[in-house]
Amino acid sequence: MGARTKARKRALDLLFEAEQRSVNAVALLDERVAAPVTPAPLPEYTGVLVRGVVHHWVAINDALTTYSKDWPLDRMPAVDRNLLRIGAYELLFNDDVPDKVAIAESVALATELSTDESPKFVNGLLNRLAEVKSTLV
Template sequence: MPTSARPAPGELPPPVEGAERIRTVQQPKGTLTSTRSKARRAAVDLLFEADQRGLNAGDLLDQRVATPAGQSPLREYTVRLVRGVVENWNGINEVLATYSRGWPLERMPAVDRAILRVGAWELEYNDDVPAGVAISESVELAKALSTDDSPTFVNGLLSRIAQVVGDSGTTEQEPEGDRAL
C-alpha cells in the first residue's frame, strides 16, 4: 500500500477521491473591521440586549463596565455611544418617530431600533463623525445583523434625518407637508 506524503505546513492535503470539496469560510456580508465599527456593533448589541430583557440600557452599561461579560472591557467609544443614546433617549426616539413615516418605533425590529438610535446619536450629537460615515456604518450594521430590507430602511431614515440636521447638530424645523421619508 502506498503511503501518502504529509502536506507541508500551510498547504492543504490533496482532495480525497469521492469527497465533496469543502468551501472556504468567507467573511459575512457587511463585515465590520475598524475599531469604531466594532465599538458601534458592541453598542448595538448592548442596546438590543437591554431592549429584549426589558432593562434600562444605562443600567446594563454600568453593569458591563463594572463587570465585563467578555474577556476584555468595553471599548471607550462603545461606552460613549451607549451613554449618549441613553442621555438623549427621548430626543432620539422623537426624531426617529417623526421621520419614519408609517413605522412607529414599537413596530420596528429591535435590532433596527438599536442601529437607528446609534446612527441618530452620531448624526445629531457627535460632531466627530461625518454624516456619511454615520449612515454608512449603520447600513453596514443592518446588513450584518438584520433583514434584507433593513439596510435600505436604515439608509433612508438616517439620510432624511441628516438632511434636516443643521451644522450645530440640532434638528432644524422642517417645512409642513414634507414629512415623508
C-alpha cells in the first residue's frame, strides 16, 4: 500500500470517527497529532486531506448532494459518504492528484471497506463530478 493510499485511509478513519462522535474533524486531527493513539504517526497527507475536506465542506457536500441522484448524504453509508468527500476534495480542489487517481483510490477503499454496491456508486458519482468539474470550481 502506497504512502498516499495509507494517508487516505487514515483520513477516512478520522472523518468517520469525527462524524460518529459529532466532533470537528480538524480538532480530532490536531488531537491525534498531539497525542497519537497508534505507534505510527499520521502521514502529512492525512492532514492535508482532513483540513481540505473541512475547509471545502459546504461545496463538497453540495456537489455530492446535487449529483448523487436520489441518495441524500444522510442516507449513504458513513464510509461511502466520507470516502466521497475525500475523493471530491482531491478531484475539485487538489490539482496535485490526477482525477483518475483520485477516483481509483476512492473506489479501491470502497471495495476494501464498504458494501458490495459501494465501489460502483463511488465510481459513478466521482466520475460525474469529474465530468462537471469545470462548472463546480
